[in-house]
Amino acid sequence: MLRKYLLLGIVPALAAVGLAMVLNYVMTRTLVLEEIEQVQQTELQLQIERIETFFTRLVVRLETLASSPELRGGNLEEIMPYLTEERHALGDSVEAMFFNNAAGDVYGTDGTEFNVRDRDYFARISAGETVISRLLKSRGSGEDIVLVLVPTYDSSGMRNGAVGLTILEKHLVNYINNAQVSHEAKLFLVDDQGRLIVGDQKANLAASTIKGGERSSITDDKGGGQTVVIGEVPNTGWSLALIYPDETTFLPIFRRLRWAQLGGAIVGLAVAIGLGMLFTNAAMAPIKKISDAHSRYAKGDKSVRLPVDELNEFAPLAQSFNFLASRISAVESEREKHLADVEASESRFRALFDAAADAMFLVDTDARIINVNDEACRSLGYTREELQQLHSDDIEVQWKRKEIVDLHDSLDDREPLSPQMGRHRRKDGTEFPVEVRIGRFVENGQPLFIAIVRNVELRLQQEEIIRREKAMLERVMQASVAAITIVDAHDKTRFANKRAVELLALTPTENGFSEPAWLRFDLNGKPLDSETQTAYATVKQTNAPVYGVRYILEREPGDRRVLHINGAPLQNEQGEFDGAVLVIDDVTDAYHAERALKASEDRFQLAVRGAQQGIWEWDLVEDHIYWSDRMFEHFGLSPFDGPPPREIINNWVHPEDRQRVDAMFEKFMANEGAFDAECRFRNSSGEYRWFRISADGERDAQGKVVRLAGALTDVTARKQAEQFVRENEERYRGIFEAAVNGFYIFTLDGKLIDVNPTACRIQGFTREEMLEMGPHNFIHPDSHAAFAEFLQVVAEGKHFEATALGIRKGGGVFYCDVIGVPYYIGGRMLALASVLDVTEARLAAKERETLIANLEAKNTELERFTYTVSHDLKSPLITIKGFLGALAQDIDRSDMPAVQEDMQIISDAAEKMKDLLDDLLELSRIGRVCNPNGYVDGRQLVDAVLTFLAGRIAEKQVHVAVTCDDSQFYGDRVRLQEVLQNLAENAVKYSDPTDPRVTIQLSSDKKYTTCWVRDNGPGVPEHFREKIFGLFEKLDPHSDGTGIGLAIAKRIIEFHHGEIWVEPNPVQGSCFCFRIPREPSSPLLSTATPG
Secondary structure (H helix, E strand, O other), X not given: OHHHHHXXXXXXXXXXXXXXXXXXXXXXXXXXXXXXXXXHHHHHHHHHHHHHHHHHHHHHHHHHHHOOHHHHHOOHHHHHHHHHHXXXXXXXXXXXXXXXXXXXXXXXXXXXXXXOOOOOHHHHHHOOOOEEOOOEEOOOOOOEXXXXXXXXXXXOOOEEEEEEEEEEHHHHHHHHHOOOOOOOOEEEEEOOOOOEEEXXXXXXXXXXXXXHOOOEEEEOOOOOEEEEEEEEEOOOOEEEEEEEEHHHOOHHHXXXXXXXXXXXXXXXXXXXXXXXXHHHHHHHHHHHHHHHHHHHHHOOOOOOOOOHHHOHHHHHHHHHHHHHXXXXXXXXHHHHHHHHHHHHHHHHHHHHHHHOOOEEEEEOOOOEEEEEOHHXXXXXXXXXXXXXXXXXXXXXXXXXXXXXXXXXXXXXXXXOOOOEEXXXXXXXXXXXXXXXXXXXXXXXXXXXXXXXXXXXXXXXXXXXXXXXXXXXXXXXXXXXXXXXXXXXXOOOEEEEOHHHHHHHOOEEEXXXXXXXXXXXXXXXXXXXXXXXXXXXXXXXXXXXXXEEEEEEEEEEOOEEEEEEXXXXXXXXXXXXXXXXXEEEEEOHHHHHHHHHHHHHHHXXXXXXXXXXXXXXXXXXXXOEEEEOXXXXXXXXXXXXXXXXXXXXXXXXXXXXXXXXXXXXXXXXXXXXXXXXXXXXXXXXXXXXXXXEEEEEEEEOOOOOEEEEEEEEEEOHHHHHHHHHHHHHHHHHHHHHHHOOOEEEEEOXXXXXXXXXXXXXXXXXXXXXXXXXXXXXXXXXHHHHHHHHHHHHHHHOOOOEEEEEEEEOOOOOEXXXXXXXXXXXXXXXEEEEEEEEEOHHHHHHHHHHHHHHHHHHHXXXXXXXXXXXXXXHHHHHHHHHHHHHHHHHHHHHOOOHHHHHHHHHHHHHHHHHHHHXXXXXXXXXXXXXXXXXXXXXXXXXXXXXXXXXXXXXXXXXXXXXXXXXXXXXXXXXXXXXXXXHHHHHHHHHHHOOOOOOEEEEEEEEOOOEEEEEEEEOOOOOXXXXXXXXXXXXXXXXOOOOOOOOHHHHHHHHHHHOOOEEEEOOOOOOOOEEEEEEEOOOOOHHHHHEOOO
């Protein structure tokens, strides 16, 4: 019975103990799982923050670059060198840096160029977002990359593109794989397209599982359990997963729990409950200690750590807690460093803000001024503190505060306001016009506005002056009696004055004037080609003025106008044709008058040839007068009206001739002489013409004339011809004696028979001296053949033109243009030569060509010099400017080693700038500071250079070979030695270190001396052979020197009218050559003397 009751008592006790053990196991397991899950979630968040910090550093660096002056206001030629320097500073983790313009064109520091408008991230960056892309294929290297892009804005706040960089996938993978994780956990990183970036491809884990974003359990390929903890990486769309093997996390703990509880069950019923309670307390105490440590850490005690040795089975949890606490402290330190970088970036922005040339105001939504820069204080006369107490409408005259606030509310975050005009009031009450640009941004959730204000008072004054001058010019052109048009490069009329609109029947349009369907003819009635034969076409083809172009313009059938046109080209800044100004006169009436005059002259010639006379008869008894038709024609009367009365005819006689004619007529009537007179009669049009009137009479018995008859001949043409001959004789002698050209009259066998005073002045001889000497005495031997040709051509009755050389008295030579024509005196053919002295023009043209060539070369070199110097001088300035900030920080920290390092870097940069400026000064002296020119012996020049370089040659043990014939140069010995020394020094420097060899060779021909300098070094790449003579160009950027030596050498050789080059295909090493003339310039032109 006792055994039964004992058994009955033990069974319930054992059941109770077993139930208690099961409940204790379940509760303990739940607490342990919660703690493990919390630790794993914390570790996941640390890894996510680590990845986020990786990209945040890059974004902050790009934002700093985006705020730099180069990207805000520079062009592509300034941006790319700046980005290249920044790319080198970032190290090998960055593949390349890029600048994207607003059109999607991309320019990389690795030399690649492409367009990304087809990429999905282009829309995001166009919207002003910062972009961290998924894995992409690099268009340059073809490798997998991650792209980081930050938008850029110009000085007015307008987005002008983006600056970005690419990270190779392997660098990102290495960074993540270097992360320290507990319990042999594995990291998996998946992008927004589900592509696995980091992790074991063979792992039994689907990308969709990670993209799901929930905690889960999976089984590995060996059947072991694994716990997956998943989180999102901010700003990327990526997912990060930590996979913990169950075998290294909670399974060891659970095993120890089970073994402990089984051990307690083996102990007897008496101690089962006690042991169970003891075990429970022992199990719960470490967990409570871990929980208390979590609670203290969460409340801010970052120094709390768990004693691993005291927690026995829970030591893995303690180790995880201690590891995560240390990692969180490291992340916080890294975050503090990031905040320091942000503060430095803000400091740089502040410096840009204060140094801006325009006034800048930072205002809030109520138009209250929060901050201003120094220019704002200077332009308004306030201090910064005074302006911070004002609102925008306190200094703005035209806008009220409500209008300013409404304007702010209308702004968009991404698009700045277009420039607005306003007026600002200074502290002293004066006002001035301004141009305002306003942009909006958000800081700490509060919208703020930045106003960039520019004083446009001077610009408006200049615009007003330009407007007035333009109005004055337009009034003058409109008032012109001539038609004036301006035609653009596409033959479109853009301006026409009133006279032009009237004459050319133009119709005003929005873009200028439309032209009717004109027809153009030459003066013979032949249609013209408007593309090649008009005045505008001639100006366009020649890009030069034209004068006196005439053609007929038919505006409509039957309406033809003869136009006289002068035209001049309009040119752009490059001197290219950009339109034409045409001044047009309507000369229709004058043209018709000219044609009428010609027709009259033709009739006169016909009358002279036909000798037609007017016949008249006067019956004195009947007082009846008869005229032939020719008589009526002479006086311009109609035969139907009959002859006029005699009194009227007497009145037609010219007053100067009337008395003489009347006296002759009275003598004739008295039978005392014949009547044959020449006098002037006025015809019906009022014109006086010369006539020869002759008469004979019939007399009665008493000798009285009863009838007269005679002839009237128009001798106007003869009179005019006689007058013309007299005037021509006088004109010829006047022209011959006073002509600016020299006139020479030769017989056809070459004898000089007459010269005018100008010819004597050109030659320097008297007329008598020239008539006594032969032509070969005053014609240069080089032109004797031309003189013989002149006599032959003129003897054939043809026109002769040529350029010749003459000899002045004293032996001087002059250039002249010669025109020869036949000349007749008394039926004898002679040769007349017109000579124009063009020596001064030739000398001036030669000097002008030389000056133009020099000017064009200097302009080209100046453009290249300005760009290169501005770039290379900027590099040490950027270094100095950058390390000044670092120096100030190191001084504040009293870090003397760092201060010394900063000072050394700044000193090196300043020394580099000094070397650059010294070499640039030397380059600028070439052509301005000259030594006397003379003949230079080639061998002596080589010996002088080798003597100067003897130390370096001996130091490197260079074998120098010299080949020199009887060579000589003509030029500046000092400068030529400088060229040869530079080439030889480079050859010694770059020759093969194991067996250095240098060859110098000089050779001359009739015109030039050529020098070759060869070495057996690495040589010059083909693509660098032209570029190497540019400023600051060096094959090895890290070598000594400034890269100006070859530029100086090229400048010196070109100054000596020579050339310098690199041989295209040297056998080994490099071969530099230069060639200059042996003798000075042409001697013939130098002997020419002005007349």
